[in-house]
Amino acid sequence: MTGAEVITEQLRAQSIGTVFSLAGASHTYLLDALDRDGFAIISNRHESGAVGAADGYARALADQRPMRPGIAMIVSPQGLANAVPGLAVAQAIGSPVVVLAAIPPGGFLEPEDIIARAQLDIVRPVCKWVAEVPSAAHLGGSLRSAIEKSTSGRPGPVVLFIPQDFFREDVGAGEAKPVEIEVPTPDQAALGKAASLLDTAERPVAITGLGAFRARAGNALRELAKRGVPVLGNGTGRGLVMENHTQGWSWPYAQREVHKADCILVVGEVLTQRLGFGLPPRFAKDAKFIQIDAWGDAFNRNRPTDAALQGDAGATIEALLAKSSRRWDAGWFASALAAKDGYLDTLGRETDGASHPLALARVIEEARPPDALLVGDGADMQNWLYGAYRVNTAGGFMDHFPLGAMGSGTALAIGAAAALRELAGSDSAPRPVILATGDGSIGFYPAELHAAALAGLNLKVIIGNDAAWGTEAHGQEQAIGRTINTELGELPYASLGEAFGLASQTCADVTNLENSLSWLFAQDGPALLDVKIDPAAGAELKTGSLASSILFSDLEEGKSALAAGKDFK
Template identity: 40%
Template sequence: MTQSPTGGEVMIEVFRQYGLRTVFCLAGAAHAPLLRDLEQTDFHIIPSRHEASTVAAADGFARVTGLPGVAMIAGHQGMPNALGGIRTAQLACSPVVLLASVSESAEESMGEETNDGLDMVKPFVKWARTVHDANRLEEFLNAAFHQALSGRPGVAVLGIPTHLEGEAVDLAKRIPSRKLPVAAPQPAGEMIAGLADALAKAKRPLILAGTGAALSGAGAALRELAHACDIPVFGHALGRGLVPEDMVHGFPWALSQVAAQKADLVIAVGIRLQQRIGFGMAPRFAEDAVFAQIDIDAGEIGRTRTVELPIQGDAKAGVEMLNAELARRGAPSFGTGWVNDALAERLERVAGLGRDNSRPLHPFAIARTLMDKIPEDTIFVADGADVYNWMSAEMRMRSERCYLDHYPLGSMGIGTPLAIGAAAGARQQAEDSGNARRKVVLVTGDGSFGFYPAEFNSAVIAGLELTCIISNDGNWGTERNALLTRLGTTVNCVIGQCDYHLVAQGFGAVGEKVETAQELADAVDRALAHKGATVLNVITDPDAGEERKTDPRLRMVTFEDLKSSLNAHHSMDLR
């Protein structure tokens, strides 16, 4: 007679269907039966010290691997803490399944603030349900994964009474369920033909590639299009690196956005036209620019501006269809020199800054050192404010799924758990493929590092390889320099150059203090070679950010067009 599996064992079977051998969980008794069953397998259980980190690490794992991330928390007291991670993942379109322990029945919550433990999170996720029968765990868990992965990916929350994970499943009553295919809707052929017509009339076309392009696997098709037609591709968010940022065909949006106004045709592929993209409007783009938008979510098309060529469908399918149509007609060729012409003044200013060895290190020194030393497939995680801006000027992404940051939510500090998840993802990828493990490098500010420093304890416990570089200017740099410029004060902005390398050592990681360019180069070499977690506390110039406030050529993250964009907004929907 076949022994009945526990609920936890059934859940592990489902995890395997999705290629998972890694889960993220805050320690505690909430999921003890499932954790006990996982402990007997080849799964990696990645601990965390805060629920936002649990979810953000699962988010980082999903962005790097393309697999769904699984986060496990206690639902009642843990959910308020988790909200920052949940919103970061949801807005970044990351497929994350959050398993939350809940009360065993609605009656047990009578008089409490919620009746099922999920009310707090329902407005902020794609899907949230509670399962009350161990025989339906497989069905509900598959539904959660399908919701997280299908359409525009996002966060799905499954509430599970803890006893279900240890309860025996009745094989006679178990409801059959399986992994469902995720549909990739094909764009309409006539719309692709219309886009080809527009390309035939264009002089300076520009492609914007975003997270949706990466999620659909459109990288190869975009590279084919960029090279066949000699079209520049500006990458943003997870879309960075789909076309390697060689400054010939691939360009980083943050640095190159000043050239976007020169484009007469803009093809937005899997990218939401949010504030970072100037809502797709002037002054970031020409008033008379023609826009085409390929997006899996029809509701996203034309949400912030008029789109002359709306194309609803899968990004990869859309670009592949366009390539086929252009091959049939004969592909036009445009050239990308106009982009570098528009960038020349900015690039010259960036190249000449931060090379004065008589001053404390400029953050540009961090980026330049990394570009000299990191392998092309390195996963780069950006956090902070001023240092995020500086990294955006110098870092070039050269492979797919290699770039993570804290936007569009912009929650400071979340880069640390994102990097933890990325490192866990890099390990699973290496184990599954037999290839070398990809390096993971996080560059953050001293302010943003302070949000989740205890997660380096998690990294050490989990045996993850990760390099964290802190640009330590002793201040909340963006706020300090804004107040100095406007009011002549630094009130409530000074942190002090704390010994963050000692914090790292306290958690069992390697920690080093760095003050010179040579020390930085040597320390980066040691960190990349180390089979564990390293934190480099790099003392940087607190006055560097003042130049960014006064020189537009140094602003990679801009807000000056926000008011004008909102006033002229195509719609009132500012989701």
């Protein structure tokens, strides 16, 4: 077997059927082997696009067994710096990505070439593990190690540097086996303590993240919700419990009222800035925290964990429920959110002119195929989407948080669409992927739309176009009464879609919104809709506290209070 064939055999053993790659001579023999072995090869246009698509692929298939890391192929040193943003996004959320970086043979290195000499150091801060394959004979073992590092504990991105001549070398017979990750069983004493905390709580709340989806914890969480515990999904943890606003909500929508809870069950999520670091005022000072995660380092991060349960999320929740017959009433949480529900219902009801972004979000929610996977990107645009989207399918949502790197949603959506096509197989139509993004965020990696067109992916792109960096413009207006460097102009994004091979239209008036979205969702292949949205609408996010679902102000409030030695309610 050649080195390339060893790689394809190991990827196939891991049930991986799609790779993401920039075209390049350095991977010629590997691309040839992948193509002959029937892999789908998605042709990306930027290294971060390839890494981001691999990330989206891994997130969309996170609940599959064996775990399937996304595979991205780049060339180093030329493309290495371009890959860093995509790696940082995957590292922030804990998504398994394996980057196969082809490097020149040793004799091609220039002694003073800083990037070539510091390749491992450049990506190490944004990776879980980096290594260089020492010889062609070690290629199979090195790839297995890379997959194991990427998928074990808290998953994350790894980079494996491979001299390009190894791909065509004869390395003898190979033996590929899937990498299976064992999850520890929770300590029984900790389980008992957690059950006691939950049993004595009056207003418990559960928060679910990507790790809960990966662990297939939906059945256990739905039982928890039936017992009266509100379940708040975040990112790809959304949809494990239906977001019906009686048992399930999204974390962004509902987070303002979590400070009223006295016990927080955190499942497969990390207490980062996105969750207010677990600190007051986002959470009550005396609230008890139970955390369930396969990754031990998730515990006691920013806030002490009262009961830490390292293990499978679904089985652990089932064990907790088996120790208690307690039931709660989730009505208190629904009542707490009544003001927000009513307030948002009054917004965006204009009958002509450019669409209010909340109206756009409502019509997307009403018109979209019910099994669609939603991908969010942007700032103001994303904020309004949180106000209307109701995710009712496990694995039905992903976005660019917790890092919040603008534009990364485009690549995530392409990877997710490739994953769903692979999952559907040749006998059925894949679930659609809907990317809703802003005119600012689409500008980061617009050429990745061409990857979707070339591959014929079932991707529908909706661009909320207010001709500006909306959240920045309204922030400047509030701070200094004018805007600087935030206007983008009236650009024809439908023309951009057409240029890259997508069926494209423009919707300039809210009266055409329903028909335009019906057209979009009826297209067989990738398609794009440029929606003109009201540029004034985003001001509400700066002044109306009930409108915003992306919070920062309370973190400043909490920091100031802590510095002053104040107590919290």
